[in-house]
Amino acid sequence: MGAPAHQRTSLPRRRFCAWLREGCGHGLVRGNAMISSAHARTVANLAAASCLALLLGACGGGMSLPSFSSSAPPPEAEPGTGPEMPASIRSDEIVGRWGLASFQNPADRARTEAAARSQCKNPYVITAGSSGGVIMHLADQATPQELRLKGSPSGKNYIGPAGPTPGDQDREIVSFDGRVLITRFIDKDAATRYGNMVYVRCAPRA
Numbered sequence: 178m179g180a181p182a183h184q185r186t187s188l189p190r191r192r193f194c195a196w197l198r199e200g201c202g203h204g205l206v207r208g209n210a211m212i213s214s215a216h217a218r219t220v221a222n223l224a225a226a227s228c229l230a231l232l233l234g235a236c237g238g239g240m241s242l243p244s245f246s247s248s249a250p251p252p253e254a255e256p257g258t259g260p261e262m263p264a265s266i267r268s269d270e271i272v273g274r275w276g277l278a279s280f281q282n283p284a285d286r287a288r289t290e291a292a293a294r295s296q297c298k299n300p301y302v303i304t305a306g307s308s309g310g311v312i313m314h315l316a317d318q319a320t321p322q323e324l325r326l327k328g329s330p331s332g333k334n335y336i337g338p339a340g341p342t343p344g345d346q347d348r349e350i351v352s353f354d355g356r357v358l359i360t361r362f363i364d365k366d367a368a369t370r371y372g373n374m375v376y377v378r379c380a381p382r383a
Contacts (some may be wrong), residue, residue: 261342263325264334265352268311271326274300275358275376288376290357297379311336316344316367326350336360346372 203211277297280289306323314321315334327335327342335349343363351359351373358376362368 215361221237229373259330259342261325262328263341264332264350265332266326266334267334267351268309268326269305270355271311271353271358271376272303272305273381274302276379277301277376278373281372285361286373286375289373290377292373293377297377300379301376305377316348316362316364335363337363 181214184278247356274297276293277300278289278296280286285294306312308323308327310323311323315337322338323340324336327337327347329335329342333343334350334353335343335347336350338343343349345364348360348362351361353359358378360374360376362371
């Protein structure tokens with residue numbers, strides 16, 4: 178498990194603020210690290226699970242995480258929570274190499290997908306967990322961990338720790354067609370900061 182969300186470093190925070198000044202997400206991530214989108218106070222390292230860089234929120238070269246930050250309200254959460262149930266998406270369906278970017282305004286989705294695709298030169302890697310889940314990061318956590326794909330009575334799918342669904346640490350799978358995965362955190366603060374996370378599947382290695 179990663180450190181609690183309140184344990185945040187000042188260095189990533191300064192780097193993220195520098196990104197805000199520069200605009201359009203240039204240099205948000207170096208190596209395999211992810212930065213939260215607009216108005217973040219903290220930065221999470223979404224490093225490739227197979228090659229975690231110790232660069233939470235680094236603002237150097239390499240993979241960047243463009244974010245188009247027009248204000249948009251987070252999606253409404255399902256009323257209440259229910260017991261964990263199987264998802265309609267299998268964990269092995271999202272294992273792989275992904276280009277990553279984010280948006281807030283739905284009108285920016287198409288260009289965000291293009292921006293994510295351009296990150297495949299330095300992808301975010303989702304690997305299979307030992308217990309049937311996937312290795313990914315929670316919001317504001319530097320260390321990836323095994324998360325589960327969870328279903329709900331409404332038919333929505335989520336990625337998060339074991340337990341009632343949707344949980345505060347879960348992210349909803351907004352859409353998935355096998356090629357493009359879009360997720361959004363349930364926690365309103367995290368949803369505002371990270372926006373809609375767009376994962377575009379990278380082509381297999383030659």
